Amino acid sequence: MKKVVVDRSICLKAGQCYYLQPSVFRADSQGWPEIIVEHPEGEELEAAEDAVEICPSGAITLEDA
Numbered sequence: 001m002k003k004v005v006v007d008r009s010i011c012l013k014a015g016q017c018y019y020l021q022p023s024v025f026r027a028d029s030q031g032w033p034e035i036i037v038e039h040p041e042g043e044e045l046e047a048a049e050d051a052v053e054i055c056p057s058g059a060i061t062l063e064d065a
């Protein structure tokens with residue numbers, strides 16, 4: 001099982017993750033990404049993998065949980 005992790009120390013709050021993959025991420029009131037599905041599977045895992053690719057700062061990783 002995978003776990004979605006966002007490293008806030010390098011996140012730019014640009015929002016690609018929650019705009020492009022809203023099944024897994026959403027914005028909090030300050031523009032930080034919140035992880036909706038911490039352990040994605042199936043289509044949500046594919047969405048999380050896509051977010052890893054599109055994040056401009058490399059802040060999103062999928063770790064073995």
Ligand code: SF4
Binds near residue numbers: 006013014017057058
């Ligand atoms: S795409 Fe990356 S840099 Fe942009 S808000 Fe999401 S985690 Fe942060």
